[in-house]
Amino acid sequence: MRKSIRHTFAILAAVLGLGQALGQAQNEIDVDIFNTGEVKAIPVHIEGFTGEILSLLKFDLFVQGFEFVDRGKAQFTIKGSNTGGSVSGAVYDHLKRGFVLNKRYQGGNLRLQGHTFANNVVETITGSPGIGLTKIAFRQFHGRNTEIHVADFDGFNAKRLTSDNSISAGPDWAPNGDTLFYYSYLKHNPDIYSHNIRTGQRRTVARFSGSNISPAVSPDGKRVAMVLSKAGSPDIWVASVNGTGFRRLTTTKAAESSPCWSPDGRFICFVSRAGGRSALYKIPANGGAMSRISTVHVSNATEPDWSPDGKAIAFTTQRGGRFDICIVPSSGGSAQVLATGEDPSWALNSRTLIFTNRSRGKRVLSVLDVPTKRVKTLPRSFPGNCSQAAWSN
Amino acid sequence: MTLVKFTGLTLAALVVTLSVGCKHGPKNITQIPGGNSNVRGNGGLLDTTPGGRVGGGGDVVTVDGDGNIGLAGLDEFENMLMDREAFAAETVYFGFDRSEIHPDDDGKVGAVASALAQSPQNKVLIEGHCDERGTEEYNRALGERRALSVRDRLVELGVGADRIRTMSLGEDRPADPGFSEDAYQANRRGEFVLLKPKS
Secondary structure (H helix, E strand, O other), rough: HHHHHHHHHHHHHHHOOOHHHHHHHOOOOOOOOOOOOOOEEEEEEEEOOHHHHHHHHHHHOOOOOOEEOOOOHOOEEEEEEEOOOOOEEEEEEEOOOEEEEEEEEEEEOOHHHHHHHHHHHHHHHHHHOOOOOEEEEEEEEOOEEEEEEEEEEEOOOOOOOOOOOOOOEEEEOOOOEEEEEEEEOOOOOOOOHHHHHOOOOOEEEOOOOOOOEEEEEOOOOEEEEEOOOOOOOEEEEEEEEEOOEEEEEEOOOEEEEEEEEOOOOOEEEEEEEEOOOOOOEEEEEOOOOOOOEEEEOOOEEEEEEEEOOEEEEEEEEEEEEEEEEEEOOOOEOOOOEEEOOOOEEEEEOOEEEEEEEEEOOOEEEEEEEOOOEEEEEOOOOOOEEEEEEEOOO | OHHHHHHHHHHHHHHHHHHHHHHOOOEEEEEEOOOOOOOOOOOOOOOOOOOOOOOOOOOOOOOOOOOOOOOHHHHHHHOOOEEOOOOOOOOOEEEOOOOOOOOHHHHHHHHHHHHHOOOOOOEEEEEOOOOOOOOOHHHHHHHHHHHHHHEEEEEEEEHHHHHHEEEEEEEEOOOOOOOOHHHHHHHOOEEEEEEEEEE
């Protein structure tokens, strides 16, 4: 019945020349990221924008499934301007023959306005949330040491967060975006800290003998999963974010690594060598038995990250020094190799990944649009090698 | 059907509004909050503060079962002098992606055990290292597993578990920064650091 109503709408709209009415129907595009065939990028034509804002819009849209074509081949034309200190933009739908978005932006700065317009374009055309205003936290190499840095997701406005002259690594965002968790050898042992990025206040979350590494904050922001070796083997543990109530979840002799949470907070996915080679497992966050998440066609899985919509797990397969980004349904099954690289982190749209590309010691952050399998390196590069990017909400 | 018609009319009205908007330039103004540097929240520019000093913390570790011997608390190793030279010749090496001690290296672990037996006031730190052919967090865990293998062997040889500390450095401190097989072999290692009480 709903379908027939929508059909009636379509006709009604067409008869009355109401192209815009279909804007809503378009919001129901559900991109299947497991589609093994080629998913086509949405062809758009951009006109009117210049310089920095044009580059910004092209990057934002590219990594969310758009491609840029001549007006004659475009499904949508994105036109506007960025003169006079403000961005304005509109989207014309060539199929529906009408404007589906028309906005002007004030305040903030030009880049914020540009990212906000890009978000509006993405939300209008695809119905998915835009990622233009998200941040990344990552590890940057400074000689022998590494520090935690944060930046806009495209690499602009980078800020250095730690200056400990030590190894700091493994950043993860608390869901509120105010606090980062990471580990650092600041006190001559890899210990886990929480760091309020507004106030600079740091707290020790885990400092036990051995490894205290790979913190992952739960979706409700209340708990942190991590790897501790204090019991004599690298195991998955969970504690309150303030560093109390530690609970050991795995008890294998083998090494476990890289915990991440299911978006409903019920499970923790991680890597274990319990079965010989490294593979993905999950375990109830409140304790229970660990079970395999199969990755058919792909072995030696590491570094899982569960997509915010719960459907997929992205991970790295390692093959003797070569790394590939893969995805698998979160229930396990057929895994798909997407691109060369390692350590993927999902954006909030559950379609874009940020990851590290490594080649002979050089490490660069890149972004991958999963359905179209297209990769772009960040437009703003950093002075040192970078890795372990974590994407904010 | 009435509902459909009604909604259709609403849409038509909306469309007219939009079309008018287009003809007369953008009216739909979106105000972006904040200024250039102090926008708050996830949407704003980051107003960050570098990390300050970290206070104390850390518990003495309790031992539990499952075939794993718990590690002694970090407090046990506070204020000791590190001597990297004493056991420099006893560095042990591992196979690719392996954490078992190679039989050829068992004598080195024995030498460390003997030295510790003769100097009961001393302790030891075992550092686990990896080559770069694993992902970073995987290597961090593998390095710890290597250090723990060495530690378990020392315990078998009679060294008290409370005298041994482990630390994985993953792939962050290669002995050889090169990209050859020889370099990788040199980097897959366990180093012994002698810990002596300050006299």
